Amino acid sequence: MKTAMQVELGRRLLSALDEQRTSLRETVYGNPLSDYISPEQAELERQKLFQDYPLVMGLSGDLPQAGDFITNDLAGAPILLVRADDGQVNAFLNVCRHRGTRVAEGCGSGRKTFVCPYHGWSYGRDGRLLGITDNRAFGEIDRNSHGLRRLPIKESHGFIWARPAPGEQAFDPDQLLGGLAAELAEFGLDRYAHFETRVLRKRMNWKLVVDTFLEAYHVPILHRNTIAPLINGKVALFDPHKNGNLRMVVSRTTIDELRNLPEERWQLLKHLAIIYVLFPNVVLVWQGDHIETWRVYPAGNGTDECAMHVSLYTPEPTVSEKARAHWDRNMDILLRTVEREDFPLAEAMQRGFRSGAQDHILFGRNEPALAHYHSAVRATLGLPA
Ligand code: FES
Numbered sequence: 212m213k214t215a216m217q218v219e220l221g222r223r224l225l226s227a228l229d230e231q232r233t234s235l236r237e238t239v240y241g242n243p244l245s246d247y248i249s250p251e252q253a254e255l256e257r258q259k260l261f262q263d264y265p266l267v268m269g270l271s272g273d274l275p276q277a278g279d280f281i282t283n284d285l286a287g288a289p290i291l292l293v294r295a296d297d298g299q300v301n302a303f304l305n306v307c308r309h310r311g312t313r314v315a316e317g318c319g320s321g322r323k324t325f326v327c328p329y330h331g332w333s334y335g336r337d338g339r340l341l342g343i344t345d346n347r348a349f350g351e352i353d354r355n356s357h358g359l360r361r362l363p364i365k366e367s368h369g370f371i372w373a374r375p376a377p378g379e380q381a382f383d384p385d386q387l388l389g390g391l392a393a394e395l396a397e398f399g400l401d402r403y404a405h406f407e408t409r410v411l412r413k414r415m416n417w418k419l420v421v422d423t424f425l426e427a428y429h430v431p432i433l434h435r436n437t438i439a440p441l442i443n444g445k446v447a448l449f450d451p452h453k454n455g456n457l458r459m460v461v462s463r464t465t466i467d468e469l470r471n472l473p474e475e476r477w478q479l480l481k482h483l484a485i486i487y488v489l490f491p492n493v494v495l496v497w498q499g500d501h502i503e504t505w506r507v508y509p510a511g512n513g514t515d516e517c518a519m520h521v522s523l524y525t526p527e528p529t530v531s532e533k534a535r536a537h538w539d540r541n542m543d544i545l546l547r548t549v550e551r552e553d554f555p556l557a558e559a560m561q562r563g564f565r566s567g568a569q570d571h572i573l574f575g576r577n578e579p580a581l582a583h584y585h586s587a588v589r590a591t592l593g594l595p596a
Pocket residue numbers: 307308309310311312327328329330331332
């Protein structure tokens with residue numbers, strides 16, 4: 212984040228803290244429960260948000276070298292991402308062109324070829340079909356048209372996007388980011404190293420994971436014994452961006468140190484938690500000195516299950532044992548808080564949505580990020596406001 216922007220944000224935060232003033236929306240927002248329990252909406256989401264929409268698949272640091280690969284089975288298709296010899300990331304459907312099984316599992320590094328475990332066909336880092344076992348049995352096969360099926364992909368500002376549905380149609384990451392591109396570029400995310408990714412599965416609609424991060428209103432209550440003492444939970448600054456993206460800033464109590472410093476010596480970022488939504492399904496959190504990402508997907512066939520990739524990225528690769536222990540602790544804290552405090556409540560909410568108690572829930576004026584996000588979901592799905 213540019214110095215001028217940090218100073219401006221710092222001033223806004225300190226004055227909001229002085230007056231205990233959080234960002235407010237004009238009106239209360241009633242969110243229909245169909246948003247979380249309608250099978251029709253879930254089907255639309257699967258098509259429009261998880262097949263047709265370009266999704267953030269990770270950061271550049273997930274694939275630092277040629278031959279590094281990751282797979283993603285939670286988006287709308289089985290996806291394989293590989294960094295090729297020319298430095299570009301390729302995205303493919305993880306589907307063998309012989310009979311359709313998977314050619315890669317999990318993630319790895321330095322892989323030269325992807326050999327199908329079924330009959331041994333092999334593919335290069337560029338997806339080209341290299342080898343056919345007992346070639347003669349297949350006659351004259353055009354290898355060029357039997358490579359792994361490519362998916363549209365872009366790498367920019369340290370993010371990797373791919374669209375799960377194959378097709379030629381290009382997309383523009385800056386447009387997807389709806390005005391956040393320059394700000395995110397300032398973090399230099401292309402230099403961040405991947406520390407760890409975990410997969411979590413929960414019995415709740417995928418959007419409830421996003422919702423967990425979109426207000427600080429609950430922090431002093433739900434998290435009173437854990438993170439509340441460290442955070443000024445009563446004051447959150449919300450800034451909407453186009454296409455469903457947004458930024459929400461919460462300060463740590465250490466921000467008071469800035470009050471005794473001239474503005475040119477402020478190092479604001481270490482005093483902040485900054486929550487970005489990268490529409491539609493990613494929450495990126497700046498945590499003072501590192502990055503977490505939550506990439507969330509619907510799971511199962513209905514509306515009440517989800518899965519997510521939770522990742523931690525560090526400003527430098529972890530080499531020492533001491534650094535490893537430090538980032539392990541960070542991973543542990545981030546998972547413990549949501550697993551013990553937020554997600555059990557969210558799973559209970561999902562069950563409550565089906566109880567008939569109400570047909571909509573309320574987002575208060577002090578929860579503007581929730582209203583912004585959910586109205587963008589509706590708009591993208593073509594549902595009435
Ligand atoms: S399915 Fe891959 S080689 Fe047969």
